[in-house]
Amino acid sequence: MTYKQNLHTHTVYCDGKDKPEDMILKAIELGFDAIGFSGHSPTNYSNLTILDRTEEYKREIYSLKEKYSEKIEVYCGLEIDMYSHVSQAGYEYLIGSMHYLKMNDRYVGFDCSADVVQKVIDEYFNSNGLLFAKEYYNQLALLPKYGNFDIVGHFDIITKNIEKAFLFDTESKEYQKYALETLEYLTDKIGIFEVNTGAIARGYRTTPYPQRFILEKMKEFGGKIIITSDCHDKNLLDCNYNQTIEYVKSCGFSEVQIIRKGKFAGVKL
Numbered sequence: 001m002t003y004k005q006n007l008h009t010h011t012v013y014c015d016g017k018d019k020p021e022d023m024i025l026k027a028i029e030l031g032f033d034a035i036g037f038s039g040h041s042p043t044n045y046s047n048l049t050i051l052d053r054t055e056e057y058k059r060e061i062y063s064l065k066e067k068y069s070e071k072i073e074v075y076c077g078l079e080i081d082m083y084s085h086v087s088q089a090g091y092e093y094l095i096g097s098m099h100y101l102k103m104n105d106r107y108v109g110f111d112c113s114a115d116v117v118q119k120v121i122d123e124y125f126n127s128n129g130l131l132f133a134k135e136y137y138n139q140l141a142l143l144p145k146y147g148n149f150d151i152v153g154h155f156d157i158i159t160k161n162i163e164k165a166f167l168f169d170t171e172s173k174e175y176q177k178y179a180l181e182t183l184e185y186l187t188d189k190i191g192i193f194e195v196n197t198g199a200i201a202r203g204y205r206t207t208p209y210p211q212r213f214i215l216e217k218m219k220e221f222g223g224k225i226i227i228t229s230d231c232h233d234k235n236l237l238d239c240n241y242n243q244t245i246e247y248v249k250s251c252g253f254s255e256v257q258i259i260r261k262g263k264f265a266g267v268k269l
């Protein structure tokens, strides 16, 4: 099969390059049957360009949904940074993600280059990368408390720099234990995870999130997957999708979720 959807996309409303309508036109050109917008939720602790015009964003997406309803299903979603306290009303689906750790009353960003993450590890975790990983998965397990999420965003985003730098050993028993405990819990509470090619699109990695051992266990735990490219540029709407389908198959998945008429459903790979 070819996967013809993307529910993790960013536009000029936050840190994406393109206007929503241009992304829809590109999706139609690619033969997609659905596209969902997932602007970053506004936060008061981020220095990223973050969606701060939510009402206007919703109005525009819903009006485009009408305009293109004959050609493609358009969905209005939000990628909620776990600690951003925002209204979750008025969206058709929600992605729950972490880009910041809460350390006492500070929010510490880690969706960054390897040297910035190393500084976080040095400053907050006594230069012990495994303690950083443990803290990340402990906090990520709180996700269901912060919203009624449909999808867990980039589950092991802390491995973004895995091919460029050694921050902690992802092969170690400790690391895998921290990841798998949270994985099992979130499989039960939320159920759908994205297989996200965004780090490939941005030149950090050659493989999608999550790592193989996570996907294999996810399958065992009964988790479901969607494929996304965490798209910030319309030319990368289906970045590495074919390779990703082969990857998830090799991890044991025979089915992938798609959205149709507002509901998630499994289709055979």
Ligand SMILES: [Zn+2]
Residues within 6 Å of the ligand: 079, 097, 099, 153, 154
């Ligand atoms: Zn994200």
Ligand SMILES: [Zn+2]
Residues within 6 Å of the ligand: 008, 010, 079, 230
């Ligand atoms: Zn994103």
